[in-house]
Structures are given as structure tokens and as C-alpha cells.
Amino acid sequence: MAEYHVIDLYFQGIPQAIAVFAIPHEGGVILVESGPGSTLPALVCGLERLGYRLEDVTDVLLTHIHLDHAGAAGALARRGARIHVHPRGAPHMVNPERLLASAGRLYKEDMDRLWGYFLPVPEEQVNIPQDGQPLELHGHVFVPYDTPGHASHHFAYLWNDVLFTGDIAGVRLPGSRHVRLPTPPPEFHLEQWRASIQKLLQVPARQWVLTHFGPVDDPQWHGQRILEILDRLDAWMQTHMPQMPDAETLTQQLLAWTWDLGQEDGLTQEEHERYEKVNPTWMSALGVQRYWRKFRAQA
Ligand SMILES: [Zn+2]
Structure with a gap:
């Protein structure tokens, strides 16, 4: 059975805040999420521990383009990775001016300290998956599910019986039953969020894997809790x-x-x-x- 690895980015020195997931294959490694630019050194360490360098990352699947999930994608693209991103997010990865301006309005002088560098992704290295269309990468199959509500440019990815949920499944720290929903501007939408969870509850997954933070082994309970x-x-x-x-x-x-x-x-x-x-x-x-x-x- 293929396995994935959780890389903890120790964002702002905090354990179990932001994760990247690594899936090895014969020619390198696939990542789900890149994390922010500010934690690139932690990503390098995490990959090293698994026996990889940044250059070995062949593909990065972004759940959405918020900086804590996608900020380092451009840096990985520079080292050769292909970046898979939602159709509504893709233009902003290539031309990030508006994305960065909007984040700058929120974070102001904390912007650089929190998120670090954001490099644009060259257009020829961007791939845009479509809702429900399986994506085959180096012998692994990922099915993207369009899941707006937290962000309009959001995918969850099914891989085997594991669902990488990005932020649509909220935040739940390891060992806790407490679930929180991040509802940031500008795209939080309650009805869309509800529909996305109802959609994901039909997906045959044994485990949901949250970027904040890690595996959830009771996805049906977790999904119902979000609806509540x-x-x-x-x-x-x-x-x-x-x-x-x-x-x-x-x-x-x-x-x-x-x-x-x-x-x-x-x-x-x-x-x-x-x-x-x-x-x-x-x-x-x-x-x-x-x-x-x-x-x-x-x-
Ligand atoms: Zn987000």
C-alpha cells in the first residue's frame, strides 16, 4: 500500500500548524501543497529526511492559492516542478500581483515575516485539472473535487482512499475533536461550503487529511460536525x-x-x-x- 508522508513546516516555530504531504514515486516525489515561502528551509529539511532534494519534486498539487498553501510553489517551479492548480487560481500563480496586493492589505507590515518570498510560476509549468477528472502522475492517480466555500479556487484531492482536503475540512489539531472553520475574505461563502462538504461526504475516503493539521480517521463524523x-x-x-x-x-x-x-x-x-x-x-x-x-x- 502506497503511503504519504507528513512534513511539518513549523510555521512561525509552531509545530503542527501547516503541513505539506509528500508522495514518493520512482522518479522523485509529488507534493500536496507547497507551504509558504517563509518555510522553504523547513520544507528542504523535511524532504531531506525522506531522502529527497527540492530538485526531486516533480509535481505540486495545490488545494488552493492562499499563501500558507501555495506561497512556495514558484520556488519549486524554478527547480523544475509542475504546479497543478484550480482554474480560478491558476492566473494568480502566473501573475501574482493582485493576490499579493490583497494579502498585503490584510497582513500589512507582517506580510514578509509571515509569508516570505512569492515567486510567480512560469505559465508553461502550470497544469489546470478539472473537477472530477482523474489526474495521472507517475503511476499515482488523483481525483480533484471542486470545493468552494473557503475559497472559490479550491480543490480537494482523492488519492487511493485518502482525501487531501486543504481548508474546506477546516482546522483540527492532532488528538482533538475540536473543529474550526477558517472563513477568510474575500470568498468565504456559507452555502457553497455546505454543498462542498455534502459532496465530499459522498467521496469514498477512509481518511481526510487536513493541511492544518494531518489525518482525520473519522471523516463522516468530522464532515457532519462541519455541517453542524x-x-x-x-x-x-x-x-x-x-x-x-x-x-x-x-x-x-x-x-x-x-x-x-x-x-x-x-x-x-x-x-x-x-x-x-x-x-x-x-x-x-x-x-x-x-x-x-x-x-x-x-x-
Ligand atoms: Zn485557505
């Missing part, structure tokens, strides 16, 4: 959003709600803070605000 959280978030928004709170107020309110959800799962203060580092509520609040204004607020 989406319903509760919907109800929460209907209570809080009609007052149109400013971003700071909204962040505080959403943080209180998130804390309560954590309490239901028995989360300690320390665990709560780890989740916040991986998936900050201020970011989710901005996504909720944008979604509400665009799709739900009465004109």
Missing part, C-alpha cells in the same frame, strides 16, 4: 450581523462564540490559543463581514 458548525454560524450571523458591527466589535463577538464552541469540546486556554495562531478569528471576522454584506444584507 455551519448551521450554528448561520444562526449566529442572523443574530449579530443585522446590527452591522464594525470589524473590531465583530472580532470580539466572534471570538466569544468561538471560545464557547471550544468549551463544549473541553478545549484548554492553551489549546484555544494554538487554534488562534493557526486560524486567527480577526481574519474569519473579516470574511464573515464581507460575506454578509455581499450576499445576505438587505439592500
